[in-house]
Amino acid sequence: MGYESQVFLVIDTETTGLFPEKGARLIEIAAIKISDGYINDKDIFHELVNPGVIIPRNVSKIHGIRNDMIFGKPRPESVLRRFLEVSEGAVLVMQNARFDLKILNHELWLAKLPPIANPYVDTMDIAEYLFGRKRNGRRYSLDEILDRLNIQIGRRHRALDDAWATAEAFLRMTELIGDINSVARFVKKRRRINKVETPNNKGEIF
Numbered sequence: 001m002g003y004e005s006q007v008f009l010v011i012d013t014e015t016t017g018l019f020p021e022k023g024a025r026l027i028e029i030a031a032i033k034i035s036d037g038y039i040n041d042k043d044i045f046h047e048l049v050n051p052g053v054i055i056p057r058n059v060s061k062i063h064g065i066r067n068d069m070i071f072g073k074p075r076p077e078s079v080l081r082r083f084l085e086v087s088e089g090a091v092l093v094m095q096n097a098r099f100d101l102k103i104l105n106h107e108l109w110l111a112k113l114p115p116i117a118n119p120y121v122d123t124m125d126i127a128e129y130l131f132g133r134k135r136n137g138r139r140y141s142l143d144e145i146l147d148r149l150n151i152q153i154g155r156r157h158r159a160l161d162d163a164w165a166t167a168e169a170f171l172r173m174t175e176l177i178g179d180i181n182s183v184a185r186f187v188k189k190r191r192r193i194n195k196v197e198t199p200n201n202k203g204e205i206f
Helices: 057-063 076-087 097-110 123-131 142-149 159-177 180-186
Strands: 008-015 026-035 038-048 091-094 120-122
Touching (some): 008 097, 026 076, 038 076, 038 159, 076 097, 091 097, 097 120, 142 159
Parallel strands (some): 008 091
Antiparallel strands (some): 008 026
């Protein structure tokens, strides 16, 4: 399958923690479209979300999102319904896709909405292909990828900023591996599933 005309949707999330099975919730989501090999800065999806829980102080220090910032913001269900519409037909692009898909599918499960079934690309996979696997066995962080590509990004650790940084990195890496069509080898197919990881259910989320 060729990808020259494929729409890619670069997404990033911010949360109240790392583990949805332990109560972590979505508080911000951003999605940036890439079409015809270019970032579409006129078509950006970005929302703060109010899941009805308190953001721990130590987590707020990381991304800078405070409880007063999400007060009065839309609930996850309404945001996710619009996200599903925006993402329809797109190949998703994420840095550390496992985390974003885990939190999103958990929120979708709570909202009684279907899980994400889009094919997706993890920029960590492309980085390992281009730069080789790290000797310590860890995956490439977004900061490490940006440094390798000599991409200068100002603010970080908010969903829109990180989605933009990931989009820039994705496009630069596709240039290094050939062109946007060469990304086909990194596209992973999703399958619809019924079981997701919840506090009382350790079912696989992928």
